Amino acid sequence: DAKTTQPTSMDCAEGRAANLPCNHSTISGNEYVYWYRQIHSQGPQYIIHGLKNNETNEMASLIITEDRKSSTLILPHATLRDTAVYYCIVIAAGGTSYGKLTFGQGTILTVHP
Amino acid sequence: KAGVTQTPRYLIKTRGQQVTLSCSPISGHRSVSWYQQTPGQGLQFLFEYFSETQRNKGNFPGRFSGRQFSNSRSEMNVSTLELGDSALYLCASQGGFSNNYGYTFGSGTRLTVV
Numbered sequence: 001d002a003k004t005t006q007p008t009s010m011d012c013a014e015g016r017a018a019n020l021p022c023n024h025s026t027i028s029g030n031e032y033v034y035w036y037r038q039i040h041s042q043g044p045q046y047i048i049h050g051l052k053n054n055e056t057n058e059m060a061s062l063i064i065t066e067d068r069k070s071s072t073l074i075l076p077h078a079t080l081r082d083t084a085v086y087y088c089i090v091i092a093a094g095g096t097s098y099g100k101l102t103f104g105q106g107t108i109l110t111v112h113p
Numbered sequence: 114k115a116g117v118t119q120t121p122r123y124l125i126k127t128r129g130q131q132v133t134l135s136c137s138p139i140s141g142h143r144s145v146s147w148y149q150q151t152p153g154q155g156l157q158f159l160f161e162y163f164s165e166t167q168r169n170k171g172n173f174p175g176r177f178s179g180r181q182f183s184n185s186r187s188e189m190n191v192s193t194l195e196l197g198d199s200a201l202y203l204c205a206s207q208g209g210f211s212n213n214y215g216y217t218f219g220s221g222t223r224l225t226v227v
Contacts (some may be wrong), residue, residue: 034215043117043203043218044156091215098169099146099161099207101216106155 009108018075022088025069037084117219131192138206145187
C-alpha cells in the first residue's frame with residue numbers, strides 16, 4: 001500500500017472550516033483514499049473515502065487532486081468534538097491489503113473555542 | 114446494524130501471565146484484523162484472519178497469536194506478558210466489496226501489564 005504524509009498538527013477555530021491535507025504521491029490506480037479519525041482511547045472512526053472524484057457525506061468532504069497524489073479532508077464547520085487525530089490511509093481494492101493498513105502518525109487537529 | 118464488539122474493555126494483568134482478547138465483527142464480515150496501539154509506536158498491524166485462516170501477519174513475536182472461529186469471531190492471545198505489552202488492542206472487520214474495502218474498528222481493549 002502507498003504511504004501517506006500528513007502534517008503533525010493543526011489548529012482550527014470552532015465554526016470555521018478545517019482543511020487537513022494528505023500527500024500520497026505513490027498511490028496506485030486501484031487504491032482508495034480513506035480518512036479515519038481517532039478520539040482519545042477509542043477505535044478509529046471512518047469518515048469518508050474516495051477513488052478519483054470528490055466526495056461529500058454528512059461528516060466531511062474529500063477533495064482529491066486530478067493526479068491523485070494528494071487529497072484534502074474538509075470539515076466544513078468544525079466543533080470542539082472534532083478535536084482528534086486524523087489519519088489518511090490508502091486501501092487497495094480487491095481486498096489485497098489482507099487487513100494490513102499502514103497508519104502514519106496522523107494529524108492532531110485541535111479545535112479552539 | 115451492530116458494530117465491532119471487543120471484550121473486555123479494560124484488563125490488568127501481571128507480568129508473565131497470559132491474556133485472551135475477543136472480537137466480534139459486524140455480521141457478515143469475514144475478515145478480522147488486529148492492531149496494537151502504543152504512544153511510541155502508533156498503530157501497528159498484528160495479524161488478519163479470513164474464514165478461520167490467518168492470511169497476513171505483522172512483525173510481532175510468537176507470544177502474540179490469534180484464531181478465528183466459524184462464526185467469524187476472533188480471539189488474540191498474548192502469552193508471557195511483558196510490561197511493554199501494555200497497549201490499546203484494536204480489532205477491525207472488513208466487509209469486502211460491498212463495503213468498498215473499508216474497515217470498521219472496535220473500541221478496543223486497554224491492556225495494562227503490571
